[in-house]
Ligand SMILES: [Fe+2]
């Protein structure tokens with residue numbers, strides 16, 4: 651049983667404008683979302699490459715990457731059903747801006763990587779949930795609700811790994827990175843993408 655740790659990550663709520671922009675161009679949102687899921691799988695696997703000696707992390711990240719590749723399949727099916735265009739990944743300046751706050755030396759680097767991924771999962775969960783509540787297609791709404799639930803669980807997995815890695819400092823750093831993310835969102839133009 652994963653302890654519910656999300657309270658430790660005080661993310662600001664997404665403003666109402668994002669959902670308006672997203673619903674106005676769902677093709678773009680889904681096309682971007684496919685890449686978000688792919689990158690989530692790759693990020694999880696990259697932690698296994700960096701920390702193979704951490705058996706708990708290796709297994710959690712392998713399972714998480716499995717979830718994310720399943721999500722790629724689910725989003726791909728939705729896009730095909732909609733007969734909508736795909737798009738290349740034009741990069742994710744939101745994630746890049748967060749990654750700039752990952753410190754260099756260990757053990758701070760591991761803690762920050764885990765918490766940055768927790769932030770991305772938490773934000774994704776929130777926004778996929780907003781979409782789930784607003785999509786008119788009941789199948790798409792159900793899919794987004796299930797994806798939002800999965801990303802909540804993933805956020806918690808990253809937080810629990812962060813807690814285990816740095817029991818004394820993880821909460822304070824989670825609050826710092828949540829504040830950093832609030833600043834990144836404030837400075838961004840809102841576009842029809844997940845982030
Ligand atoms: Fe996912």
Ligand SMILES: [Fe+2]
Nearest residue numbers: 690771801804
């Ligand atoms: Fe996830």
